[in-house]
């Protein structure tokens with residue numbers, strides 16, 4: 001019998017229903033993602049009730065497929081790992097209920113995970129970086145700078161004071177009439193534009209602060225569009241996208257590099273949906289290089305919500321024997337590094 | 342044959358094991374705490390009380406709606422996933438039928454009423470036939486006035502039960518007078534024992550459906566869809 005730890009990961013915190021089977025935190029046996037993006041598109045954003053309904057409809061076929069693709073049965077599993085927060089409560093509850101049902105029925109250890117922690121561990125799937133690191137988590141719900149000294153030890157050193165970076169991308173894409181989700185659309189358009197075309201503000205806040213703010217930038221884009229409309233001017237969409245993205249990326253990269261220097265780490269990790277942004281990846285790598293800091297980011301498929309990262313984070317928690325009770329609940333406002341069970 | 346019954350459809354949570362023609366164990370909690378935290382430990386308890394292991398189960402029945410959207414999904418996700426792990430049938434049983442079962446074989450009509458808010462109830466009308474409950478009006482979300490119109494046309498006594506009763510009791514009495522009867526406290530809630538019993542009957546009748554994509558019967562669209570359809574003239 002193999003001594004590998006084979007972990008089934010389950011992720012339903014937002015609008016992706018996902019299950020994955022990972023051996024020893026790094027051998028990806030399967031990673032099935034059923035995206036609901038088309039379902040929510042006509043509403044211009046995720047509708048929690050519809051997302052929850054879809055999860056309960058799809059969860060069992062996604063689990064089935066993840067086992068089949070991995071070539072394993074329930075009997076081969078070592079543990080079940082699930083995201084229990086933060087996220088949409090109704091959506092989280094579907095995954096949590098399914099994971100607990102498996103843990104009880106199959107008599108397996110249950111591992112409850114923080115969604116942000118899972119995004120960070122998207123970086124540990126292929127070649128695990130050595131700790132300590134600084135991680136920049138950027139998504140529709142988060143813009144966090146985190147110092148990670150050891151597995152499971154997180155120190156939040158900066159966060160957004162208003163909108164998350166991904167939220168700013170979505171909102172700007174909407175006012176530009178690009179559609180949803182906004183991040184990839186702006187990124188693609190920005191590649192053809194001039195980032196210096198429009199001078200948008202960069203909010204650095206106080207001198208020693210690692211916090212972020214994107215609401216001012218968002219208003220500036222709106223003002224720019226309104227003014228152009230009043231004057232009847234044609235807008236260069238590519239220049240606008242490039243200038244907006246440039247402003248976001250400048251602040252994110254400057255603060256991430258400064259944090260890495262201050263905390264004396266050699267590696268910066270990018271995580272979360274916006275970590276797939278090509279402009280951000282390129283700029284951060286370029287600016288970190290002179291300081292001898294290397295930048296790591298997951299493949300695009302492991303940047304969006306997926307269960308592979310859940311099973312990977314679950315593996316490290318499994319090694320520490322940090323298991324959740326069968327009373328585990330969904331915790332929509334779960335804080336990083338502070339389990340709520 | 343052992344069947345596990347699960348109910349988290351309303352503010353009550355329940356789990357029960359039925360086997361060999363009897364109800365073996367049952368737990369019922371009406372403490373308004375979250376079903377998500379309660380339900381697995383409750384299942385664990387009734388299984389232990391029955392002296393069986395998950396592998397001994399032959400089927401799982403769950404209240405499949407109507408009810409609280411979130412509650413329904415908790416029960417459904419637990420039931421479907423347990424069934425999947427054990428490779429045994431999973432059956433969704435109507436919450437209204439489970440309630441009506443409490444008064445099966447009484448004379449007159451049986452009318453389970455769940456509070457659906459927004460001045461509506463989830464309801465259906467049942468009668469006692471020789472082979473089981475007869476569905477006279479199929480489950481729907483409707484205004485209580487519409488329900489009472491239907492019942493007064495039928496001129497039979499009707500026994501009301503369910504969490505919609507305390508909300509509309511006065512209206513029911515005013516409209517139907519002595520035609521309206523009300524369930525006792527013990528018989529006014531869904532019981533996991535009834536879920537298990539109805540599941541057993543379903544299984545004995547040869548239930549073989551694929552439950553992989555089974556969903557709760559919500560009887561109502563999400564608000565976002567309703568708003569969208571109104572806005573787009575559908």
Ligand SMILES: [Zn+2]
Pocket residue numbers: 115119139272273304305
């Ligand atoms: Zn995410």
